[in-house]
Amino acid sequence: MDWKLELVIVPVSDVDRAKKFYTEQLGFAEDVDHRVGDSFRVVQLTPPGSACSISIGIGLTAAAPGSYQGTHLVVNDIEAAHAELVGRGVEVSEPFHFGPQGKQPGVSPGRGDFETFLSFEDPDGNGWTVQEVGRTSS
Incomplete structure (x- = not known):
């Protein structure tokens, strides 16, 4: 099922x-x-x-506005996603990377899938995470 x-x-x-x-x-x-x-x-x-x-x-939920955090969107190019969001006027974090040393600023060129992120909030403060998965080589 x-x-x-x-x-x-x-x-x-x-x-x-x-x-x-x-x-x-x-x-x-x-x-x-x-x-x-x-x-x-x-x-x-x-x-x-x-x-x-x-x-x-x-009338959809009793949850408080702004209480949702960490809902994920997935993209295959974090730099392009960042540029698009900035171009649309979204206040977005710089990309960050999770690796053996934990959270690191910037994007590591040798990164693997599921390691690079950025984040933003909607007008109420609901927090979104954008994660890079399936990056295509250029």
Whole structure:
């Protein structure tokens, strides 16, 4: 049996502000924006190339806005991802590397998969991690 993760609910305080951040700054596709009165709204957003989406909204979760930390996005080129996020106006960390000596600033040229990261937060402080996996050689 396959168990596929398809949706993660991200708690936010201002749905329109968060929607703008995720679509305009991160480039997520808007799949759904549905509301029922003032007490329920669901906005489903999908990162480019992802089979898993996020939902933000009203009446979806009791979790506090900004309480989610470490949700991962995976890319095959951390430098390109960093440049794209900076170009879109996202406040993003410089890439960092995990290796035998622990967390190190910068990107090691001889790095292996799963070792290089960057991070950013949405407007509520939900923390995201971008991890490099499957780097293609240039």
